[in-house]
Amino acid sequence: MSDDNNKQDLKPQGIKGYLLPAVVVAFSFAVIYTVVVAIPNLPSLKSKPSEYAIEYIEKDKDGSIKRDPKTGKPVPNQAGRGRAIYSREGCFYCHSQFVRPQDRDFGSRVHAGDYANETPNVLGTSRTGPDLSNEGGKLPDEWHIAHLKDPRFYTPGSIMPSFSFLSDEELKDLVAYLQTLGRKRFDDPANRHIYEAYFPEADEAFWKASEHHKPNVDSAAAANAGAGIYRQNCAVCHGLNGLGNGPNALAMAKKPANFSDPKYKKYSNETWYWRVAEGVPGTRMPRWKLKLEPQQMWYLVAFLKTLPQDEKPIIEPYQSIDSAAWQSQSALPAGIVSNYEKLSAGAAKSSTGGSANAH
């Protein structure tokens, strides 16, 4: 091009000056066409729902899509409403939803068609928290709701924000959505071995077995049995009376729970059971389901339920490992109302009536 740049009119350039811009235009359109039109319409890439794809739309019994009479749009089902909340609250900024080939502990692989019913996508690009592709069915609904409201109470050290500002209805929808994730992959017998390889015990069968072995956890007999299991396994950290003051506790950075705290009254049977079975990640609390039988854990739950006090937690100094001192401490400190003893006393009375476990 000429060096006298100044005061050149545009017209004398002719067609030559437009050649390069024309190439840009053509190339850019080619790229955009490829991405927007060609790729989604290629038969091999067309979003076909796979057998694992989740339905998010309400359907009538005959299989037809239910539509809103006013707008004509399909009505989302509960999982669909939950998905909208998941997307709205930006859960996908920290939780991905695709299992990579190299990932362990997140269950079976995902397939392109699994996402066919989803828009906007919630694949996610960052894992500040765990992957949720196969989250459904691992934990009870009430655990999810309680965890969403107060994450650090259930997972110490978590940095997940609290979603206590969501209404109860919204939380239920959200949890319904979470429980659908990966459920179809899980139910597929072809994927079963993957679960068994990664979770030798944490599958649904385990939970079903747990229900099956469930004794009457409100009974004194169960609590009595639990007390023995507690002394053998738990007392060394949690203390003989569940005050979180066992001898091991002295050296722990994260102190064991003090069960006399009234907040534990909020725990349901299932939450107690889950906590005992799964342990507390990031602490010394083990996953007891690796060692105890479901029935033993239910007995433990029956005992643990008796420990919370009505008003404030009891704080006692750490117990000594010295055997003589240990024995002297085994009795309850004066002034503590023990629900367990009341329960035992009640059971003793009723057993004279003839039915030990009646409740």
Add this chain to the structure above:
Amino acid sequence: MLSAIVWLVIGMGAGLLGALEFSFPDLTKGVAQLSFTRLRPAHVNTVAFGWLSMANVGACLYIIPALCKTKLFSEKLANFSCYLWNIAIGLGFITLANGYTEGREYAEYREPIDILIVIALGSVSYNLFRTLLTRKVKKLYVSVWYIMGAFFWMPIIFIVGNRTFVAMDGLNDGILNWFYGHNILGMWFTVLGVGIAYYMLPKMSGKPIWSHSLSMFGFWTIAFFYAPTGTHHLLQSPVPEWLKALAVIFSAALVIPVISVLVNFYMTMKGSWWMLTTNMPIRFVLTGAFWYLITCIQGPFQATRGINWYIHFTQWVVGHAHAALLGTFTFFVIGALYYGIQRITGKRIYSVRLVKWHYWLLLIGFTLFFLALTIAGLQQSVGWALGYPVAQWSLTLMPMWLVRSIGGTLMFFSSCLFAYNIYMTLREQPISSALEIKVAVPIEGDSN
């Protein structure tokens, strides 16, 4: 452009609060609008569209007429775009904080705001292309190519990327999301930022650009290679293999335009490096060029399968994204802003000391921030690679979150100083009429 600074402060404030919530998760418990997941889209969109885009557009509205030796096609239209853009960002911030989101990363604004932005963007593009048609010089300088390229691509990318206009199902939505998400970085911020730097460096150092043909080579290679790279965000997902291969190859090839741009920058500065010590705008631009080197060497390598396998899903990527948008393009445009504000208003900058404070706080804050995120990312990669449950190692990241918050605080305060400095500059009396001013008043001071 000035309103951009306000958005910078607000956007960074939102980012800082979000960062603090990593250290103190219960900081804003119970307040929906201030929870991390609401702050994050508000922060990203306000900083990207409110601060960086607006500041870049402001710089372009000055640079293009200057390089074409003509007047802007329509001042009125430009003002209209500015007001519209501000309204859109303001509404966007409020709606995102209240949970009205499209739920796609970088494209969270809801339909009405998308439409406002498209109108504003379209009018700016129209304005600049009309300006270009009435130019008084024949040969287009490389900055013009870069900037006009950006204004050509961005409206298209924005329309394609937002669900308002194009909606798809399933994985295709994810692919489209990252086509958009990566191309607003590549075909908007990068191209604008590099174009501005190509204008600033020769202008301030008073030397011609080292190689015009090399700069054009950089432009055409970036135009050729950038578009399909977005899928490298989904490398281990069930996206078709050929699309992934395309993304990896083209991402790795981006090292070519990067090297050509940087060689050109550094060779242009050869013999003028002393200006770094006295000229503040040039110091900002060259620091940006330094971060450009880091982030753009990271980029092509990160996109390869082997490294992506390890790095993906971690905070490393967050550090990388900030190094591009904050470290590079924010530094470029701040340099342009300090330079332009004196040229346009004919006023001397209020306080050179504040400029220096701004520079050092921003640089130190950002360096801390970047290192903390990179180290946190490496820690996380170990966790994911070995398959440990998150809760077992998440606490080890706590020091990193804290360092990041400290870096963020420094940057936030530096931006407040910046806003104050510019505000006070605008209140000063001009030293001469803007039109008469021929020679730029460099912001000079003692070296430190």
